[in-house]
Amino acid sequence: MGKLISIEDAVALISDGARIMFGGFMGCGNAHKIIDALSKSGKSGFTMIGNDAAMPGGPLGEEYYGVAKLVHNRQIKRLIASHVGLNPEVARQMSEGSLDLDLIPQGSLVEMIRAGGAGLGGVLTPTGVGTVVQNKSEYVELVQEIGGKSYLLMKPLRADFAIISGHQADVNGNIWYKGTTRNFNMVMATAADVVIAEADHIVEIGGIEPENVMTSGVFVDYIVDGGRM
Amino acid sequence: MDKDMIKGYIAARVAKELKDGDVVNLGIGLPTMVPDYLPADVHVILQSENGIIGVGVTGAAGSEPLYVVDAGGRPSAVAPGGCFIDSSVSFSLIRGGHVDATVLGALEVDEHGNIANWIVPGKMVPGMGGAMDLVVGAKKVIVAMEHTQKGAPKILKQCRLPLTAVGVVTLIITEMAVIEVAEQGLILTEINPDFTVEEVRAVTEASLIVSAGLKTMES
Numbered sequence: 001m002g003k004l005i006s007i008e009d010a011v012a013l014i015s016d017g018a019r020i021m022f023g024g025f026m027g028c029g030n031a032h033k034i035i036d037a038l039s040k041s042g043k044s045g046f047t048m049i050g051n052d053a054a055m056p057g058g059p060l061g062e063e064y065y066g067v068a069k070l071v072h073n074r075q076i077k078r079l080i081a082s083h084v085g086l087n088p089e090v091a092r093q094m095s096e097g098s099l100d101l102d103l104i105p106q107g108s109l110v111e112m113i114r115a116g117g118a119g120l121g122g123v124l125t126p127t128g129v130g131t132v133v134q135n136k137s138e139y140v141e142l143v144q145e146i147g148g149k150s151y152l153l154m155k156p157l158r159a160d161f162a163i164i165s166g167h168q169a170d171v172n173g174n175i176w177y178k179g180t181t182r183n184f185n186m187v188m189a190t191a192a193d194v195v196i197a198e199a200d201h202i203v204e205i206g207g208i209e210p211e212n213v214m215t216s217g218v219f220v221d222y223i224v225d226g227g228r229m
Numbered sequence: 230m231d232k233d234m235i236k237g238y239i240a241a242r243v244a245k246e247l248k249d250g251d252v253v254n255l256g257i258g259l260p261t262m263v264p265d266y267l268p269a270d271v272h273v274i275l276q277s278e279n280g281i282i283g284v285g286v287t288g289a290a291g292s293e294p295l296y297v298v299d300a301g302g303r304p305s306a307v308a309p310g311g312c313f314i315d316s317s318v319s320f321s322l323i324r325g326g327h328v329d330a331t332v333l334g335a336l337e338v339d340e341h342g343n344i345a346n347w348i349v350p351g352k353m354v355p356g357m358g359g360a361m362d363l364v365v366g367a368k369k370v371i372v373a374m375e376h377t378q379k380g381a382p383k384i385l386k387q388c389r390l391p392l393t394a395v396g397v398v399t400l401i402i403t404e405m406a407v408i409e410v411a412e413q414g415l416i417l418t419e420i421n422p423d424f425t426v427e428e429v430r431a432v433t434e435a436s437l438i439v440s441a442g443l444k445t446m447e448s
Binding site for chain 2: 133167187
């Protein structure tokens with residue numbers, strides 16, 4: 001079965017209330033075409049897992065950049081992220097009580113996602129010991145002492161969907177990322193039941209040298225042509 | 230000194246802590262001024278936690294704002310010889326002790342090397358981002374900040390704000406002094422010649438141990 005589907009078909013896969021990982025960092029490396037279509041779909045109640053909530057004002061003059069569109073359209077009911085300071089809409093919706101936010105240190109967040117995709121029961125990190133992070137029982141199992149040093153056992157994170165973005169994808173879903181866009185995209189490709197990848201360019205098999213494949217197509221269920229020139 | 234002079238003075242002193250070839254992560258604000266004060270023969274490798282080792286000059290030919298940004302989401306660039314990494318490798322670098330120094334501001338630091346710099350009281354909580362990982366993982370944690378908040382001490386016996394991490398600060402550099410965090414407490418190792426030890430103590434809540442080899446701060 002071919003993995004290449006239309007943007008409309010990709011959005012149709014996603015139901016209200018889904019738990020979705022969005023690769024990207026302040027909008028850079030977000031799957032812009034899928035997110036744009038999802039923002040116009042009227043679907044809502046999502047739990048969004050991602051580094052941040054992006055920001056208003058994109059580099060191409062977008063009013064809201066990347067996942068900021070979904071926040072602005074009030075489609076997110078819960079956000080699991082490390083930093084939301086560049087998107088004032090998050091604070092506004094939190095104070096209204098319409099958005100819940102769970103903050104997790106960036107390095108812990110990416111490892112929790114990696115653990116979720118790698119079949120690990122969690123990950124031990126010294127980050128957050130002695131801070132409010134260790135009280136987040138939904139994400140932190142307990143404080144462990146190993147070799148006289150304290151660690152937090154962070155639980156794995158998984159999602160129903162991962163919506164990721166690469167520069168080139170071949171028709172099998174092998175992905176090559178450009179610049180800093182690989183950020184959370186690479187780990188998220190491993191940690192969701194359904195992985196949808198948008199690529200600026202769709203290429204034939206062999207169009208990406210095997211040595212340069214950063215995410216193997218075995219992790220990717222669907223590919224969408226982002227059609228960026 | 231006015232605000233800008235104070236920042237420049239602190240940044241110039243921080244620059245002396247960095248060695249050629251060091252891998253360095255800089256926080257927002259004052260820390261980003263530090264590279265301007267490095268001697269010509271000291272080249273550091275700047276790391277950006279969203280995925281650059283070897284941050285380059287923004288705006289140089291070939292910059293691509295859609296594909297290359299820094300940790301603040303602004304357009305950025307990679308330097309010749311640098312590389313891009315994903316977030317997992319980036320934080321392996323950070324937590325794994327491969328970053329020689331991180332330079333960052335603080336709201337409070339204390340005698341135990343605790344630091345609080347991610348929640349400003351009464352303001353929206355932006356999130357810790359990579360700060361908690363950076364201060365736990367970097368070999369040297371340099372706090373670069375003004376000595377007081379409009380006269381109120383920021384170097385305390387015990388932090389009162391929510392902590393970023395426990396016992397991680399290596400060095401505190403302000404416009405008044407250089408202070409090392411040691412087992413026995415805070416050691417005043419250098420002092421700006423415009424101030425006396427008593428004047429520094431008057432605006433420092435923490436106890437200061439004056440180093441036997443107390444030097445004049447040069448920036």
